Amino acid sequence: MAKLGKRMKKAYEGLDRTALLAVEEAVKTLKGAASATKFDETVEISLNLGIDPRHADQQVRGAVQLPNGTGKSLRVAVFARGDKAEEAKAAGADFVGAEDLMEQVQGGMMDFDRCIASPDMMAIVGRLGKVLGPRGLMPNPKLGTVTPNVADAVAAAKGGEVQFRAEKAGIVHAGVGKASFTEDALIENIRAFVGAIAAAKPSGAKGTYVKRISVTSTMGPGLKVEPSSVLP
Structure with a gap:
């Protein structure tokens, strides 16, 4: 640990x-x-936005497909029946079911990172709201x-889609890749993520929207990070 600390200190x-x-x-x-x-460390980004998420017209939420993926394999659960269930399985879903899957989740099975459902x-x-x-x-x-x-939703999740939501302090953060990615790949992912945040600017946001960015x-x-180097 001491050697690691010295190497990192030298790097900075x-x-x-x-x-x-x-x-x-x-x-x-x-x-x-x-x-x-x-x-292989995860590279993360945080944005401090000029919003107050407590107001309905200042909420920021959405999803973005990172061009180079996240470097992480998501486990996906899908609530579906019949043909939809078969499509989800074919797309690579890790868990697929209806009432049976609900019972598993109620019993404590939470071995998934993304949950998808047909309407x-x-x-x-809805019965799992307090759990999920x-x-x-x-x-x-x-x-x-x-x-x-x-099937498309499963493919997106498996292919590097990242969901985001502003927290109470107006901060949005997410993983945008791994340290093993090339510099160009990380920069592309960062710009894609920031671009999605910029596109999700709520109607109630006033003044400077993207105030600070850090990685x-x-x-x-x-x-x-200088915002002008990543903003569209």
């Missing part, structure tokens, strides 16, 4: 962490520092997770 040596960096410089620095670790299943899924809701797993039409096209890796410090 001479860097002014209060300075605004172009996204290219920030990504290069993160990758250089992450090379000191023995595992006719919402009466069943607090974990951010409740299917939602606005996020494309309540849909008749369950970090699992073991690294946050680096401030």
Whole structure:
């Protein structure tokens, strides 16, 4: 651990962490520092938005398909019957069912990262609101997770779709790849994510919308990014 700390300290040596960096410089620095670790660190982004999510007209929520994926394999549960259930299985869903799947979840089975449902299943899924809701797993039409096209939703989740939602303080954060990605791939993912946030600007937002952006890796410090280097 001591050796790891020294290597990471050297990687960030001479860097002014209060300075605004172009996204290219920030990504290069993160990758250089992450090379000191023995595992593939996740690269994360955080945006501080000029909104108050407590107001209905200032909420930011949605999903974006990252062009280079997340580097993480999501486990997907799908509530569907008949042909829709077969389509979900063919698309790679990890768990598929109706009442039987509901009973498994009620019994404590939560081995999935994304929950999708066909519209006719919402009466069943609704009973799981107290279980799925607090974990951010409740299917939602606005996020494309309540849909008749369950196969497409499964493919999107498996292919690197990232969901986002502004927290109470107006902060949005998400994983946008792995340190093993090329610099170009990480930059493309970061710009795609920021672009989706920019496109989701709510009608009630006033003044500066994207106030601050920072990127970090699992073991690294946050680096401030110049918004103009990533905004559309």
